Amino acid sequence: MKTVMRWDEWFSQDGIGLSNLVRSGEVTAAELAAQAASAIASINPDINGVVEVFEDAVADPWANGTDQDGLFKGVPFLLKDLGPTMKGRLQEMGSLYMKGNRASADSFLATKIKKAGLNVIGRTTTPEFGCCSSAENPAVYVTCNPWDTRYTSCGSSAGSSVMVGAGVVPLAHGTDGGGSIRIPAGVNGAIGLKSSRGTFSIAPAGSDFTSVVSTQGCISRTVRDTAAFVDTCRGGAPGEFMPYWTAEVPFLTLIERDPKPLRIAVSHEWGVYSASPAIVAELERVARFLERLGHYVEWGPLPDIDFAKAYAAQTTCYITNFAQTVNSLLRLKGLEKPPEDLIEPMNIRIWEQGKDATYTERADMQLAFNATARAFGAFFEEWDIILTPTTSKETPLLGTTEYLTMTDNPSALDWFANLWGFFAYTPLTSLCGTPGISLPLAKQANGMPLGMLAQAAQGKDGLLLQLAAQIERAIDGKWNNGDKPQVHVTRLKAAED
Structure with a gap:
């Protein structure tokens, strides 16, 4: 296939x-x-x-209705095979059970993506129903890390991360x-923003509530691409359960100026979880770099x-949410229980654990959520940013089944507890419901990328993007220290006419 520019x-x-x-x-957009x-x-x-x-x-x-006047006019874009739907397109959610499933309508976010001018040219891999650390079911696909294909991509936005990383x-x-x-942004050398609650709609099938x-x-x-995506795709659909907030200044404008000197709390000790020594050393290095940018940095708060x-409480949320996801999909096909040959083992155990959860269990979960959110809110009255690594352990090799829904672990509770030890x-x-951004600022001891995670108070997404833009300018845009993965477009030869 002919290419319009060198790689x-x-x-x-x-x-x-x-x-x-x-x-x-x-x-042209077609080119x-x-x-x-x-x-x-x-x-x-x-x-x-x-x-x-x-x-x-x-x-x-x-x-397919892409807006020719959108900010991202004609830019090729890939959609994770989970979440927003496009009418008539397959959405199989990384599952054998959902093979052949086609959406009957565009979701609200899909219309926003097209209005932004993004041309959705394909769909990317995800673990089954998004419930896993890696897209690794050999019967479906195995997604590899472009930096070293022996390693996992992590997840659940696996395919999107490796395609941006490459x-x-x-x-x-x-x-x-x-x-x-x-x-996955962190382990594939990309930028990944998790926005505040009330930014992107999941209408019409659900809501943030x-x-x-x-x-x-x-x-x-x-x-700037992340800032532009939020600017153009944010907002609530009619009938949302809660107001959807907007920024006073568009993020694309906001990131043009540095943030004020920030108070940054740094830690790798997160309850009973802590990072490996090599990751801690990288965290220390990045903290010193932020000091040189003029920010006040303190270790430990x-x-x-x-x-x-x-x-x-987070485990309760995951188990009950995923159990009801499976329940809804079973009802689509008139089934009473998950077929063992089509749904992965841990997702069946999660369904078994969570399908009969009581209102009291969910209420207790919400009380714990409230106490946690209030404590973070109080903390962010004194501190602007919390800086941690994105992961506490090195990226696993492919086939590390303890983190997969293909595991033979008999306990959903134990499986999630083990996950939190990695994704602390x-x-x-x-x-x-607060924002966090993973930035490709560090390396693992084996040379694989390591993200650094900055967190801020609810609605402070713009502050995170300002800090990220300041860093990007300071390093002259050379994320990952300018290194590129083994599998990368710049290693391709230009196509012949």
Whole structure:
């Protein structure tokens, strides 16, 4: 397939940069789509991040209702195979059980994405129902990390993260209910923002009120693309259970100036969980870097919360939410219990554990959520940012079944407790509805990327993006210290005419 630009030129442009080329007439949206499709064809066999390419959207970027006047005019975009739906498109949720499932309508967020000018050219991999640390079921697909294909991509926004990490597209869709944007962004060398509650709608099938912890967003490689995605795709649909907030200043404008000197609390000790020594050393290095940028940095302060109770409540939320997800899908096909040959073992155990949960259990969960959120709120009255690593342990090799829903662990409770030991720092942000951003600022001892996670008070998404933009300018845009993964578009040869 012919490409319109060299691969180093392709990678040098973020989404806004590509849209400016379309707007100026230097390239067409169809040429961009063809180049992205060419990258997928070359790279996907190595990392398995894309489930399907929408050939009609590649051939005609405007055929499916993409707005030709949108800010991201004609930029190729990939949609996680979970969350927002597009009418007539497959959405199989990483599950054999959902094979052949087609959406009957566009979701509200899908209409916002198209109005933003993003051309959705395909869908990306995810663990079954998004309930896992990695997209690894050999009967469906195994998504690999582009930095070293022996390692996992993490998840649940697995395919979107590896495709952004490999330079295939500048940004892609993700969802995050406990770290599912931030964690894979962190281990694949990308930027991942989990927005505050009340930013992105999940209408018409649900709302932030019913979902409690999950939110939508994107994974990108520049701060301005993330800022632009939030600016253009945020907002509530008619009939939301709660108001959807808007920023006083568009994020694209806000990130042009540095934040005021910030009070940043740094820690790797998160209840009973703590990071490995090599990760702690990287956290210390990044903290010193932030001091040099003029911020006040102190090691150790944390919100006064009962971490054990908070994680237990988060586990209750996950088990009951996923159990009802499975219940709803069973009703679609008139089944009373999950078929063992079509739904993964841990998801069946989660269904068994959570399907008969009582209102009292959910009420107790909400009380713990409230206590945790209030404590974080009080903390953020004195501190602007909490800085931690994105993960507490090194990225696992593929096939590390203890973190997979393919595990033979008989206990859903034990399985989640083990997950929190790896993903210690991201779940409570989801619990509180507060924002967090993973930035590709560090390395693991084995050379794999390591994200650094900045968290802020609810509604302070703009502050996180300001800090991220300040960092990006200070490092001259060279995230990951300018290094690139083994599997990357810049390693491709230009296609022949």
